[in-house]
Amino acid sequence: MRFIINEHSIEADVDVRTSLLDLLRDHLGLTGTKKGCNQGACGACTVLVDGERINSCLALAVQYQDREILTIEGLGTIGDLHPLQAAFIEYDGFQCGYCTPGQICSAVAMIGEIRRGLPSALTEDLALEQIGFSEDEIRERMSGNLCRCGAYNGIIEAIRATYAEESAQEREAAA
Amino acid sequence: MRPFTYERAATAKDAAARAARTPGAKFIAGGTNLLDLMKIEVETPAHLIDVNGLGFDRIEPTADGGLRIGALVRNTDLAADMRVRRDYALLSRALVAGASGQLRNKATTAGNLLQRTRCPYFYDTNQPCNKRKPGSGCAAIGGFSRPLGVIGVSEECIATHPSDMAIAMRALDATVETVKPDGTARSVPIADLHRLPGTTPQIETALDDGELITAVTLPKPIGGTHIYHKVRDRASYAFALVSIGAIIQKDGSGRVAVGGIAPKPWRVEAAEAAMPGGARAVADGLLAGARPTQENGFKLTLVERTLGAVMAQARA
Numbered sequence: 001m002r003f004i005i006n007e008h009s010i011e012a013d014v015d016v017r018t019s020l021l022d023l024l025r026d027h028l029g030l031t032g033t034k035k036g037c038n039q040g041a042c043g044a045c046t047v048l049v050d051g052e053r054i055n056s057c058l059a060l061a062v063q064y065q066d067r068e069i070l071t072i073e074g075l076g077t078i079g080d081l082h083p084l085q086a087a088f089i090e091y092d093g094f095q096c097g098y099c100t101p102g103q104i105c106s107a108v109a110m111i112g113e114i115r116r117g118l119p120s121a122l123t124e125d126l127a128l129e130q131i132g133f134s135e136d137e138i139r140e141r142m143s144g145n146l147c148r149c150g151a152y153n154g155i156i157e158a159i160r161a162t163y164a165e166e167s168a169q170e171r172e173a174a175a
Numbered sequence: 176m177r178p179f180t181y182e183r184a185a186t187a188k189d190a191a192a193r194a195a196r197t198p199g200a201k202f203i204a205g206g207t208n209l210l211d212l213m214k215i216e217v218e219t220p221a222h223l224i225d226v227n228g229l230g231f232d233r234i235e236p237t238a239d240g241g242l243r244i245g246a247l248v249r250n251t252d253l254a255a256d257m258r259v260r261r262d263y264a265l266l267s268r269a270l271v272a273g274a275s276g277q278l279r280n281k282a283t284t285a286g287n288l289l290q291r292t293r294c295p296y297f298y299d300t301n302q303p304c305n306k307r308k309p310g311s312g313c314a315a316i317g318g319f320s321r322p323l324g325v326i327g328v329s330e331e332c333i334a335t336h337p338s339d340m341a342i343a344m345r346a347l348d349a350t351v352e353t354v355k356p357d358g359t360a361r362s363v364p365i366a367d368l369h370r371l372p373g374t375t376p377q378i379e380t381a382l383d384d385g386e387l388i389t390a391v392t393l394p395k396p397i398g399g400t401h402i403y404h405k406v407r408d409r410a411s412y413a414f415a416l417v418s419i420g421a422i423i424q425k426d427g428s429g430r431v432a433v434g435g436i437a438p439k440p441w442r443v444e445a446a447e448a449a450m451p452g453g454a455r456a457v458a459d460g461l462l463a464g465a466r467p468t469q470e471n472g473f474k475l476t477l478v479e480r481t482l483g484a485v486m487a488q489a490r491a
Contacts, residue, residue, distance in 0.1 A: 016179065016180070016223075017176045017178065038214065040207060055207070058278075058281070062181055118255045119254060119260065120271050121411065123271070126261070126264050139410075140411050141276055142276075143410075143411035144277045144412055
């Protein structure tokens with residue numbers, strides 16, 4: 001089977017029962033993606049596929065051949081952090097760190113969803129294409145990522161700050 | 176997880192035919208529910224037929240002013256579609272009330288309809304469950320039954336259907352389109368898709384062996400105020416204790432479907448005549464014949480009060 005992971009083409013011969021999560025961790029050594037509940041309830045295994053966030057524990061690897069898979073390892077490096085990774089450090093968006101890669105991957109895609117105007121359970125007027133970016137919206141949209149340390153306030157601050165910074169840069173570029 | 180063989184289907188007809196003649200075959204699309212159940216060996220398919228390559232991923236207008244939703248349209252994409260948001264807002268609202276962002280990106284329209292109950296005894300292979308193992312008994316009756324069904328249930332099973340989306344589909348009078356193993360197509364009204372458990376809770380739908388859902392069609396929009404009100408144990412990412420999907424017109428008439436209380440999306444058209452009279456009368460009609468357990472009788476009150484809140488919101 002051929003996979004595209006963090007922009008690298010990778011061949012791996014795995015049992016069809018292998019989840020995308022186990023492919024990453026056990027077969028490719030990409031242990032940044034974490035196994036929490038292994039049943040889609042905690043979000044620790046969140047990765048991006050073609051830019052969209054999914055739970056890699058509830059995905060059969062065989063179904064994700066030739067798709068663009070992005071894990072936390074592909075998002076940034078220690079020398080070149082993704083802005084959201086830097087913000088998680090700055091705003092104490094973690095304590096033990098186990099849920100953090102999933103939180104960050106999820107938030108990267110979530111910001112994209114808001115920019116594309118996807119509605120949430122808090123969207124009052126579904127006809128509007130512009131979605132507000134409030135703390136409540138972040139909490140609702142990030143509800144698929146649990147943090148047992150309870151670092152939610154820092155996580156939300158990190159996401160807010162990153163979104164604000166991105167938006168400021170966009171306005172600057174447009175001007 | 177038990178071993179299985181895997182193939183990608185080329186056409187819907189081929190997928191249906193192969194599913195019907197291959198022992199233990201199941202379709203897989205998003206897989207969010209199926210893989211979860213396979214890990215704990217509640218589901219043990221010998222063969223998986225991947226239907227993701229069949230197309231069925233478009234939302235198109237129908238000749239009579241409705242909308243045809245491909246079976247493989249992801250929950251995220253369906254909720255975000257501007258036509259759905261404008262004309263079938265109840266569907267969009269129900270979708271975003273369910274699961275998480277990650278799961279909605281994978282879950283499909285047909286898979287959402289066919290997902291299994293979240294009854295904790297169905298999930299626990301150490302417990303008797305007539306749905307999982309026919310004839311073994313029901314540990315939920317007399318057990319932890321707080322989240323389970325109060326109406327449409329039987330002596331053999333009190334499991335609920337967990338879908339939010341299906342509640343909206345029921346209120347919107349959706350029709351499910353299928354292909355049978357012999358290649359013929361048929362249309363099943365959403366009201367007839369899910370079966371009540373009776374003495375055979377293992378049989379959950381009206382679909383034949385191998386029959387594949389290809390689309391869900393919505394009739395032309397009926398206007399009105401669309402409200403989905405979900406009551407649950409936490410504010411987000413939890414299944415409904417009770418949910419109300421309602422479409423209410425200016426004169427107070429309307430439609431109501433209820434989630435969290437029954438083995439299928441629960442709607443009693445005759446009860447809707449009482450809509451202008453208030454929530455109590457409608458709830459009485461909706462819940463006639465209810466058989467709650469000691470732990471979940473609160474749902475009867477909760478249906479009435481949630482419906483009351485929904486009707487007040489529509490008037491406001």
